Amino acid sequence: MASLKEIKSRVSSIKSIWKITSAMRKIASAKLHRAQNAILNSRLYEQQLQGIIDSLLHLDQSVASPYTEQRERVKRVAIVAFSSNSSLCGAFNTNVARKVNATINERYSHLDRSNILIFPIGHRIHSAILREGYVPQGEFRKMIDKPCYADAAALALQLMDLFTLKQVDCIELVYNRYKSMAVQVSTSEKFLPITLPNSDSIKKKRDAPLDYIIEPSCKELITLLIPRVLKFKIFATLLDSIASEHAARTVAMQLATENAEEMINELTLLYNKSRQQSITNELLDILGGSTVGRT
Numbered sequence: 001m002a003s004l005k006e007i008k009s010r011v012s013s014i015k016s017i018w019k020i021t022s023a024m025r026k027i028a029s030a031k032l033h034r035a036q037n038a039i040l041n042s043r044l045y046e047q048q049l050q051g052i053i054d055s056l057l058h059l060d061q062s063v064a065s066p067y068t069e070q071r072e073r074v075k076r077v078a079i080v081a082f083s084s085n086s087s088l089c090g091a092f093n094t095n096v097a098r099k100v101n102a103t104i105n106e107r108y109s110h111l112d113r114s115n116i117l118i119f120p121i122g123h124r125i126h127s128a129i130l131r132e133g134y135v136p137q138g139e140f141r142k143m144i145d146k147p148c149y150a151d152a153a154a155l156a157l158q159l160m161d162l163f164t165l166k167q168v169d170c171i172e173l174v175y176n177r178y179k180s181m182a183v184q185v186s187t188s189e190k191f192l193p194i195t196l197p198n199s200d201s202i203k204k205k206r207d208a209p210l211d212y213i214i215e216p217s218c219k220e221l222i223t224l225l226i227p228r229v230l231k232f233k234i235f236a237t238l239l240d241s242i243a244s245e246h247a248a249r250t251v252a253m254q255l256a257t258e259n260a261e262e263m264i265n266e267l268t269l270l271y272n273k274s275r276q277q278s279i280t281n282e283l284l285d286i287l288g289g290s291t292v293g294r295t
Contacts, residue, residue, distance in 0.1 A: 004278065007271045011264060018260035024088065025253035028246050032181065035243035039178055042236045049232065053196070053225055056218045064219075065226055067160065067194050071169040076115045077108050078137070078159060078168045080191065080234075081129070082175035082241035083122035085144045089249035092176060092184065093124035099174050099186040100129070107172075117168060119155070121238065147242060152235035160230060163192045175237050176244035182251060184244035191233065194226070 083096045100118070108116060113134060120126035121140045129136060143151050162168045171191040176184040214221060 004271065004274055007267055007274060011267045011271065014260050014263050014267065018257060018264065021253045021256040021260060025250055025257055028249040028253060032243065032246035032250055035239065035246050036178075039236075039239045039243045042232075042239050046229075046232060046236050049225070049229055053222060053229065056214070056222050056225075065194075065223060066164045067192055067226055067230065068196060070193055074108065074169040075111070076117070076168045077111065078117040078119065078162060078171045079103065080119045080121065080155075080159070080171065080173050080237075081125045082173075082237060083120070083125035083128075083144075084241075084245045085123040085141050087124065088252060089245055090252040092245055092248040093122075093128070095176060095184075095186045096125055096174060097128040099188055100125070101132070103172060103174060103188045117162075119159075121241070143238060144242065147235075147238050149231075149235050152238055153231040156227075156231040156234040159191065159234075160227065173233075173237050175241040176248075178240050178243040178247060181247045184248055191230070194230070 079100060081096055081100050083093045087093070104111075104116060116134065117137045118129050118134050119137045119140065120129055122144045123141050126136055126139075126141070140151075140155065143155075159171050163171060170193070172188055173191045174186075174188045177187040178184055
Protein backbone atom coordinates (compact mmCIF):
# COMPACT_ATOMS: atom_id res chain seq x y z
CA MET A 1 0.00 0.00 0.00
CA ALA A 2 1.24 3.49 -0.86
CA SER A 3 2.33 5.75 1.96
CA LEU A 4 0.23 8.71 3.11
CA LYS A 5 2.75 11.10 1.59
CA GLU A 6 2.54 9.40 -1.82
CA ILE A 7 -1.27 9.40 -1.79
CA LYS A 8 -1.37 13.06 -0.79
CA SER A 9 1.07 13.91 -3.56
CA ARG A 10 -1.08 12.07 -6.13
CA VAL A 11 -4.22 13.87 -4.96
CA SER A 12 -2.45 17.22 -5.28
CA SER A 13 -1.23 16.33 -8.78
CA ILE A 14 -4.68 15.22 -9.98
CA LYS A 15 -6.27 18.36 -8.52
CA SER A 16 -3.89 20.42 -10.66
CA ILE A 17 -4.95 18.42 -13.73
CA TRP A 18 -8.61 18.89 -12.75
CA LYS A 19 -8.13 22.67 -12.66
CA ILE A 20 -6.57 22.62 -16.15
CA THR A 21 -9.22 20.39 -17.75
CA SER A 22 -12.03 22.33 -16.09
CA ALA A 23 -10.66 25.64 -17.38
CA MET A 24 -10.16 24.20 -20.88
CA ARG A 25 -13.74 22.89 -20.89
CA LYS A 26 -15.10 26.34 -20.04
CA ILE A 27 -12.96 28.00 -22.72
CA ALA A 28 -13.96 25.45 -25.37
CA SER A 29 -17.62 25.81 -24.39
CA ALA A 30 -17.46 29.59 -24.81
CA LYS A 31 -15.74 29.25 -28.20
CA LEU A 32 -18.30 26.63 -29.24
CA HIS A 33 -21.15 29.03 -28.51
CA ARG A 34 -19.66 31.61 -30.88
CA ALA A 35 -18.87 28.95 -33.48
CA GLN A 36 -22.44 27.64 -33.34
CA ASN A 37 -23.82 31.08 -34.13
CA ALA A 38 -21.36 31.47 -37.01
CA ILE A 39 -22.15 28.09 -38.57
CA LEU A 40 -25.92 28.53 -38.26
CA ASN A 41 -25.72 31.93 -39.94
CA SER A 42 -23.44 30.57 -42.68
CA ARG A 43 -25.75 27.65 -43.39
CA LEU A 44 -28.71 29.98 -43.67
CA TYR A 45 -26.82 32.19 -46.14
CA GLU A 46 -25.70 29.14 -48.11
CA GLN A 47 -29.29 27.86 -48.32
CA GLN A 48 -30.57 31.23 -49.54
CA LEU A 49 -27.81 31.46 -52.13
CA GLN A 50 -28.57 27.97 -53.38
CA GLY A 51 -32.26 28.87 -53.46
CA ILE A 52 -31.53 31.76 -55.82
CA ILE A 53 -29.61 29.45 -58.16
CA ASP A 54 -32.47 26.92 -58.07
CA SER A 55 -34.95 29.65 -58.95
CA LEU A 56 -32.83 30.81 -61.87
CA LEU A 57 -32.38 27.25 -63.13
CA HIS A 58 -36.14 26.85 -63.00
CA LEU A 59 -36.33 29.59 -65.58
CA ASP A 60 -33.36 28.54 -67.72
CA GLN A 61 -31.76 25.10 -67.48
CA SER A 62 -29.30 25.58 -70.34
CA VAL A 63 -26.33 26.71 -68.26
CA ALA A 64 -22.79 25.91 -69.33
CA SER A 65 -20.09 26.50 -66.73
CA PRO A 66 -16.46 25.32 -66.58
CA TYR A 67 -17.14 24.23 -62.99
CA THR A 68 -19.82 21.71 -64.03
CA GLU A 69 -17.65 19.79 -66.49
CA GLN A 70 -17.68 16.09 -65.65
CA ARG A 71 -14.41 14.37 -66.61
CA GLU A 72 -14.74 10.83 -67.95
CA ARG A 73 -11.72 9.60 -66.01
CA VAL A 74 -10.11 11.04 -62.91
CA LYS A 75 -6.36 11.13 -63.50
CA ARG A 76 -5.50 13.61 -60.77
CA VAL A 77 -7.37 14.60 -57.63
CA ALA A 78 -7.08 17.29 -54.98
CA ILE A 79 -8.24 16.69 -51.40
CA VAL A 80 -8.79 19.54 -48.95
CA ALA A 81 -8.68 18.17 -45.39
CA PHE A 82 -9.71 20.23 -42.35
CA SER A 83 -8.34 19.50 -38.87
CA SER A 84 -7.23 21.49 -35.81
CA ASN A 85 -3.92 23.05 -34.89
CA SER A 86 -3.92 21.68 -31.34
CA SER A 87 -4.79 18.41 -29.65
CA LEU A 88 -6.87 17.44 -26.59
CA CYS A 89 -10.06 17.15 -28.66
CA GLY A 90 -10.67 13.42 -28.55
CA ALA A 91 -10.67 11.55 -31.85
CA PHE A 92 -11.40 14.70 -33.89
CA ASN A 93 -8.10 14.78 -35.80
CA THR A 94 -7.78 11.00 -36.01
CA ASN A 95 -11.19 10.77 -37.68
CA VAL A 96 -10.15 13.30 -40.34
CA ALA A 97 -6.95 11.39 -41.13
CA ARG A 98 -8.87 8.12 -41.34
CA LYS A 99 -11.48 9.68 -43.62
CA VAL A 100 -8.77 10.97 -45.96
CA ASN A 101 -7.26 7.48 -46.21
CA ALA A 102 -10.70 5.90 -46.65
CA THR A 103 -11.59 8.36 -49.43
CA ILE A 104 -8.35 7.64 -51.27
CA ASN A 105 -8.74 3.86 -50.90
CA GLU A 106 -12.39 3.83 -51.99
CA ARG A 107 -12.28 6.24 -54.94
CA TYR A 108 -8.69 6.93 -55.98
CA SER A 109 -6.75 3.77 -55.22
CA HIS A 110 -5.75 3.58 -58.92
CA LEU A 111 -3.79 6.84 -58.66
CA ASP A 112 -0.14 7.27 -57.71
CA ARG A 113 0.72 9.42 -54.71
CA SER A 114 2.11 12.07 -57.07
CA ASN A 115 -1.37 12.46 -58.58
CA ILE A 116 -3.06 12.98 -55.21
CA LEU A 117 -2.72 16.59 -54.06
CA ILE A 118 -3.62 17.18 -50.42
CA PHE A 119 -4.28 20.66 -49.04
CA PRO A 120 -4.00 20.37 -45.23
CA ILE A 121 -6.01 22.95 -43.28
CA GLY A 122 -4.59 22.62 -39.79
CA HIS A 123 -1.35 21.48 -38.16
CA ARG A 124 -2.58 18.02 -37.16
CA ILE A 125 -3.62 16.86 -40.62
CA HIS A 126 -0.46 18.47 -42.02
CA SER A 127 1.64 16.21 -39.77
CA ALA A 128 -0.55 13.18 -40.52
CA ILE A 129 -0.17 13.37 -44.31
CA LEU A 130 3.58 13.84 -43.95
CA ARG A 131 3.70 10.59 -42.02
CA GLU A 132 1.73 8.93 -44.83
CA GLY A 133 4.30 10.07 -47.39
CA TYR A 134 2.31 12.80 -49.14
CA VAL A 135 3.63 16.28 -49.96
CA PRO A 136 1.39 19.04 -48.50
CA GLN A 137 0.23 21.57 -51.09
CA GLY A 138 0.81 24.65 -48.96
CA GLU A 139 0.61 25.88 -45.37
CA PHE A 140 -2.87 26.83 -44.09
CA ARG A 141 -2.61 26.73 -40.28
CA LYS A 142 -3.54 30.41 -39.99
CA MET A 143 -7.02 29.69 -41.35
CA ILE A 144 -7.83 27.65 -38.23
CA ASP A 145 -6.54 30.21 -35.71
CA LYS A 146 -8.09 33.22 -37.44
CA PRO A 147 -10.81 32.11 -39.88
CA CYS A 148 -11.80 34.78 -42.36
CA TYR A 149 -13.64 34.81 -45.66
CA ALA A 150 -10.73 36.38 -47.56
CA ASP A 151 -8.38 33.45 -46.87
CA ALA A 152 -11.10 30.92 -47.67
CA ALA A 153 -11.92 32.73 -50.92
CA ALA A 154 -8.24 32.78 -51.92
CA LEU A 155 -7.99 29.02 -51.40
CA ALA A 156 -11.22 28.50 -53.35
CA LEU A 157 -9.83 30.52 -56.27
CA GLN A 158 -6.67 28.41 -56.24
CA LEU A 159 -8.73 25.22 -56.35
CA MET A 160 -11.02 26.58 -59.07
CA ASP A 161 -8.01 27.49 -61.20
CA LEU A 162 -6.58 23.99 -60.79
CA PHE A 163 -9.86 22.52 -62.04
CA THR A 164 -10.47 24.90 -64.95
CA LEU A 165 -6.87 24.53 -66.14
CA LYS A 166 -7.37 20.73 -65.99
CA GLN A 167 -4.51 20.24 -63.58
CA VAL A 168 -6.92 18.19 -61.45
CA ASP A 169 -10.09 16.37 -62.50
CA CYS A 170 -11.85 16.29 -59.14
CA ILE A 171 -11.66 18.10 -55.80
CA GLU A 172 -12.85 16.59 -52.52
CA LEU A 173 -13.50 18.18 -49.12
CA VAL A 174 -12.85 16.07 -46.01
CA TYR A 175 -13.93 17.44 -42.64
CA ASN A 176 -15.97 16.80 -39.50
CA ARG A 177 -19.50 18.11 -39.99
CA TYR A 178 -21.08 19.63 -36.89
CA LYS A 179 -24.39 18.05 -35.85
CA SER A 180 -24.46 18.69 -32.12
CA MET A 181 -22.04 18.96 -29.23
CA ALA A 182 -21.98 15.18 -28.94
CA VAL A 183 -22.09 14.31 -32.65
CA GLN A 184 -19.58 15.32 -35.34
CA VAL A 185 -19.76 13.30 -38.55
CA SER A 186 -16.64 12.61 -40.64
CA THR A 187 -17.66 13.77 -44.11
CA SER A 188 -16.19 13.54 -47.60
CA GLU A 189 -17.98 15.48 -50.31
CA LYS A 190 -17.23 16.66 -53.81
CA PHE A 191 -16.30 20.32 -54.26
CA LEU A 192 -15.65 20.27 -58.02
CA PRO A 193 -17.13 19.51 -60.43
CA ILE A 194 -20.47 20.74 -59.11
CA THR A 195 -23.75 19.12 -60.05
CA LEU A 196 -26.58 21.56 -60.66
CA PRO A 197 -30.10 20.35 -59.80
CA ASN A 198 -32.25 19.42 -62.77
CA SER A 199 -35.53 21.10 -63.60
CA ASP A 200 -37.68 18.18 -62.39
CA SER A 201 -36.22 18.24 -58.88
CA ILE A 202 -36.64 22.01 -58.73
CA LYS A 203 -40.27 21.87 -59.88
CA LYS A 204 -41.12 19.44 -57.07
CA LYS A 205 -40.08 22.10 -54.55
CA ARG A 206 -42.23 24.77 -56.16
CA ASP A 207 -45.96 25.03 -55.53
CA ALA A 208 -46.49 28.07 -57.76
CA PRO A 209 -44.94 29.06 -61.09
CA LEU A 210 -42.16 31.66 -61.03
CA ASP A 211 -42.43 34.84 -63.04
CA TYR A 212 -39.17 36.76 -62.83
CA ILE A 213 -37.65 39.44 -65.02
CA ILE A 214 -33.89 38.86 -64.93
CA GLU A 215 -31.30 41.43 -65.95
CA PRO A 216 -28.94 40.95 -67.69
CA SER A 217 -29.93 37.23 -68.10
CA CYS A 218 -30.29 33.98 -66.19
CA LYS A 219 -27.14 32.51 -67.71
CA GLU A 220 -24.98 35.48 -66.87
CA LEU A 221 -26.34 35.74 -63.34
CA ILE A 222 -25.80 32.02 -62.65
CA THR A 223 -22.29 32.30 -64.09
CA LEU A 224 -21.58 35.07 -61.59
CA LEU A 225 -23.18 33.24 -58.67
CA ILE A 226 -21.45 29.87 -59.05
CA PRO A 227 -17.93 31.16 -58.13
CA ARG A 228 -19.45 32.93 -55.14
CA VAL A 229 -21.13 29.73 -54.03
CA LEU A 230 -17.82 27.85 -54.33
CA LYS A 231 -15.91 30.48 -52.34
CA PHE A 232 -18.49 30.48 -49.60
CA LYS A 233 -18.52 26.68 -49.55
CA ILE A 234 -14.87 26.63 -48.44
CA PHE A 235 -15.58 29.23 -45.75
CA ALA A 236 -18.69 27.38 -44.51
CA THR A 237 -16.74 24.11 -44.37
CA LEU A 238 -14.00 25.85 -42.36
CA LEU A 239 -16.57 27.15 -39.86
CA ASP A 240 -18.15 23.70 -39.69
CA SER A 241 -14.82 22.09 -38.87
CA ILE A 242 -13.99 24.69 -36.21
CA ALA A 243 -17.37 24.24 -34.52
CA SER A 244 -16.82 20.47 -34.52
CA GLU A 245 -13.36 20.95 -32.99
CA HIS A 246 -14.67 23.05 -30.11
CA ALA A 247 -17.52 20.60 -29.53
CA ALA A 248 -15.13 17.64 -29.47
CA ARG A 249 -12.77 19.46 -27.08
CA THR A 250 -15.64 20.45 -24.78
CA VAL A 251 -16.77 16.83 -24.51
CA ALA A 252 -13.21 15.52 -24.10
CA MET A 253 -12.39 18.00 -21.33
CA GLN A 254 -15.71 17.31 -19.62
CA LEU A 255 -14.92 13.59 -19.53
CA ALA A 256 -11.37 14.30 -18.35
CA THR A 257 -12.70 16.55 -15.57
CA GLU A 258 -15.19 13.91 -14.44
CA ASN A 259 -12.49 11.23 -14.44
CA ALA A 260 -10.20 13.48 -12.40
CA GLU A 261 -12.98 14.10 -9.86
CA GLU A 262 -13.58 10.36 -9.58
CA MET A 263 -9.87 9.67 -9.04
CA ILE A 264 -9.66 12.42 -6.42
CA ASN A 265 -12.60 10.91 -4.52
CA GLU A 266 -11.09 7.41 -4.65
CA LEU A 267 -7.66 8.60 -3.54
CA THR A 268 -9.18 10.73 -0.76
CA LEU A 269 -11.05 7.69 0.52
CA LEU A 270 -7.87 5.62 0.33
CA TYR A 271 -5.96 8.37 2.15
CA ASN A 272 -8.53 8.49 4.95
CA LYS A 273 -8.48 4.70 5.30
CA SER A 274 -4.69 4.63 5.39
CA ARG A 275 -4.59 7.47 7.90
CA GLN A 276 -7.15 5.72 10.09
CA GLN A 277 -5.13 2.51 9.89
CA SER A 278 -1.98 4.39 10.83
CA ILE A 279 -3.68 5.96 13.85
CA THR A 280 -5.04 2.58 14.91
CA ASN A 281 -1.56 1.02 14.67
CA GLU A 282 -0.07 3.83 16.74
CA LEU A 283 -2.74 3.39 19.40
CA LEU A 284 -2.07 -0.37 19.49
CA ASP A 285 1.66 0.31 19.88
CA ILE A 286 0.99 2.69 22.78
CA LEU A 287 -1.34 0.21 24.47
CA GLY A 288 1.14 -2.59 23.90
CA GLY A 289 3.96 -0.54 25.39
CA SER A 290 1.95 0.41 28.47
CA THR A 291 1.03 -3.23 29.07
CA VAL A 292 4.69 -4.31 28.86
CA GLY A 293 5.66 -1.54 31.32
CA ARG A 294 3.17 -2.76 33.92
CA THR A 295 4.42 -6.29 33.77
